[in-house]
Amino acid sequence: MQRSFIARNPSVLLFLALLALFTLVVTVLSEGFGVGVISTSFVKTLGKTLCLCLVAVAMDLVWGFTGILSLGHFAFFGIGGYMIGMWLMYERTRLIVVQSLSQAEIPPTPTEVVDAIGNQIFGVVGSSEFPWIWGFADSLFLQLILVVLVPGLLALVFGWLAFRSRVAGVYLSILTQAMTLALALYLFQNDSGLRGNNGLSGLQNLPNVSAPQSVVSLWFFWGSAFALAIGYLLAAWLVSGKFGSVIRGIRDNEARVRFLGYSVEIYKLMIFTLTAMIAGIAGALYYPQAGIINPAEIAPIASIYLAVWVAIGGRGRLYGAVIGAAFVSLLSTWFTGGQAPDIQLGFYTIKWVDWWLVLLGLSFVGVTLFAPKGMGGLVDLWTARRTPNRHGADLGPDAGSLREAEAKQ
């Protein structure tokens, strides 16, 4: 028990090593710093995938370990993207405006500059006034704080209301769906202050940076890898000690945890809020790589995908979440990007762009029914040889949860 954290969790070290290796290989093969085998756009895809892995780790913490099936964590991811997007858009527009006004004979007043920026940004929604939520958009520092603060506060308030009245299970899932739907619908409105369905765009262009996208894409790739590493470490540390015992206890039998004297609601609230903040950070790294964010990103289905990734990867083990998110999202890019060859059946042609979702849905059902441990369960086939035979085959009250390996983490 007194051994170091890493010694008790060898899988963490292995994961970090693989992540470092992956980062190195991509860098060496990239256009920006390496031999140019991997295109810049694919570096971006990989960087975005790392962000999705990070939000999947958060999802696994909240669902796989604490048993709260939140179907709203992509809302927090999107909010993180909006928060960083506001600064990116403001600052870049400001530079353009200042540049163009400097040609004028009379130097522009600060108000004129702000008005011109407002015109540029909000022209598409027929406005030129800065809504109050853009109050801090001129400060990178403040917007970075908002990246974690806004998702955190929203989760705190929402969670407090829900957990305090002991909303759990399916009802909580529905409530989180309602939350993300409400947020998306709100953002779709032109007067929401975030440019309605246009969203924020041009986010890939960093203000005051002259480096080409091939280089910038690598910066973000590294940043995403670093964030995933830190997030994974944090999550592994959280679930390893007594805190991990308590949250897994909450997942398996929350009444029992209560009678041991732990305030279940506070623990749930803490995990819900923390994972919302992690999701916010992941989103803030994702959208500058995507270049654009709009309210469709926050649609309820996005959060459901997140749960599907974690389920396919194997919930209740952190590397399972990462594997699931990486595998399914990359596969999804491949299928929906038109790269997958169509299948000619003679009488019908299966176009993957249309059929991918059906395949994903079937895989999800298949995993749920036949391989509840998900892809991460494959690891057990290998480690099973090293662990003694456990006589109680399925250890939990819920056959869908992963019991053995997660306790070893």
Next chain:
Amino acid sequence: MSTLLEVSGVSVSFDGFRAINNLSFRIGVAEMRAVIGPNGAGKTTFMDVVTGKTRPDEGHVLWGEKSQSLLKMSEAKIAQAGVGRKFQKPTVFEDQTVEENLLMALKKPRGWFAVLAYRPSEHDLEHVVELAKEIGLSNALTRKSGELSHGQKQWLEIGMLLAQEPRLLLVDEPAAGMTPAEREQTTAILVEAAKTRAVVVVEHDMEFVRRLNCKVTVLHEGAVLAEGSLDHVTSNQDVIDVYLGR
């Protein structure tokens, strides 16, 4: 002896059905009490009320020297105040090891921050080993509790209860599913515990109750039918009619 728990005039109804009817009960700080009664008498519901799981329609539940009301406290707060409970069905965290189960139960700060910062000290680990010895699970510390036999799970739960160091132990049918030898050891553990704290044992098995050698409260239809020594209550005609005579 001073009173640790005083329940007075408590009633609980479920959809109009009175599971507890004007029940009164008190127990001292270091006392063993057996509660018997036919199925559906309200024994488990009584424990639910004391532990905060069920809120009564009326009545008082007072706790400790300061006669604090438990009715306004959450389950977690009541547990922190010193009420420990063993459920009728053994409920341990099956996915976790015996050691993890016991460590979670050890009397330590329960706030999330304290729990995050917690690292078991040598002393804590020794305490866990001692507890495991007491409940006959010395060799099973690193085993998943889900692999244990039914009786062993019962014991683990008793061990967790002791680890909590509660002032009041509520034990619901501890001997269910145990072999005679296991029952004997369970009795010994409970009798030992009652030397320093209050213990309420709900049990069906008369032999078991006899060995506890303590005051007995007979519940029937949510109210106290008789109270006293086992011989006293078993000779009570009402008790014979509703319970023993069947």
